């Protein structure tokens with residue numbers, strides 16, 4: 182792929198940077214730039230602002246309301262959002278959206294797609310279960326058909342933002358015959374269905390993002406099946422590829438690197454000697470170089486034709502993105518030193534006005550480090566991505 186900017190790309194970049202900079206509300210920008218946790222209404226407000234311009238779903242095809250941008254334009258848009266302090270796009274937009282566009286019935290497209298761009302419909306992902314994470318095909322949440330309904334019993338875990346969601350896409354077991362993958366169905370449901378309970382899990386940094394979800398005789402109409410009974414594994418894998426591309430996290434790593442630069446500047450201003458800080462300058466430079474290469478890989482992945490044997494895989498992208506997030510969060514903790522152990526959770530969660538005792542930049546750099554240990558697990562662990570890359574490489578060699 183040609184990575185140089187054409188004159189049309191340059192014109193687009195200048196236009197989008199100017200527009201996005203003028204669109205981000207000041208309070209949201211402050212929270213984003215202080216690495217605070219955003220609220221549901223922050224994401225919804227920003228998506229609604231983008232929606233007015235037709236930019237809420239940059240990766241969607243024109244026929245479903247997307248802007249029809251090229252991969253280069255999408256990257257330039259992401260960059261403009263990053264520079265302007267806009268929230269990241271929540272991943273589910275590019276997970277359930279393309280699934281419905283590719284496998285959904287006309288009725289499902291009509292019913293569910295319109296609520297996604299503004300996040301009026303907030304979706305959560307019910308894949309993982311206790312004992313079924315890496316070995317996802319072993320999942321046991323059971324859906325038994327009674328007439329035109331399924332009755333679901335079982336449990337999901339680590340369900341991000343289930344407490345914010347009004348919809349869930351989930352995998353359920355509809356058959357025990359054959360290979361485990363052959364008895365899985367992809368189902369859509371609403372979170373207010375009787376029998377469904379959400380319980381919070383609080384993470385190490387004091388955030389509440391993930392949950393347990395329990396199903397007790399939850400009744401769902403059969404028309405909520407995507408693709409067909411026992412056909413869910415195909416849909417699940419399609420969605421996981423999209424998820425791993427989303428987790429690549431270029432924008433998030435850039436934001437944290439920018440934060441590291443801010444911290445470095447504060448330490449310099451506070452009189453810390455240059456010789457003590459030089460090691461951090463070179464670490465920042467190394468990460469910035471690797472981040473650029475990662476961004477180019479992302480562009481190659483989103484630009485690739487489905488059957489291109491030279492295209493890097495989504496697993497490779499996820500692996501590199503995870504590595505960068507972990508490195509930049511380690512850098513932040515090292516820069517913060519012992520002062521970064523102080524952590525005002527309420528300030529991080531945006532629940533109090535004003536600045537925490539050590540300022541936003543030093544607030545909980547250690548907590549941020551612990552938070553980002555999750556990136557090696559989300560969307561399939563590092564070891565699982567390495568297994569997939571190995572298998573893909575071997576099969577490509579065999580095909581040559």
Ligand SMILES: Cc1cc2nc3c(=O)[nH]c(=O)nc-3n(C[C@H](O)[C@H](O)[C@H](O)COP(=O)(O)OP(=O)(O)OC[C@H]3O[C@@H](n4cnc5c(N)ncnc54)[C@H](O)[C@@H]3O)c2cc1C
Pocket residue numbers: 305306307308309310312313314315316338339340341342391555558559560561562563564565568
């Ligand atoms: C913050 C966060 C948010 C999440 N959000 C969601 C969500 O919204 N929806 C959802 O469905 N899930 C979600 N998950 C779950 C996530 O997908 C799982 O944690 C992940 O797939 C790993 O599964 P597990 O936790 O059961 O670990 P396990 O599968 O038990 O793995 C434990 C360890 O064993 C290793 N391992 C396992 N099998 C192999 C193998 N074959 N080869 C080599 N090593 C192996 C793993 O790499 C890992 O280190 C989330 C997880 C986190 C941490």
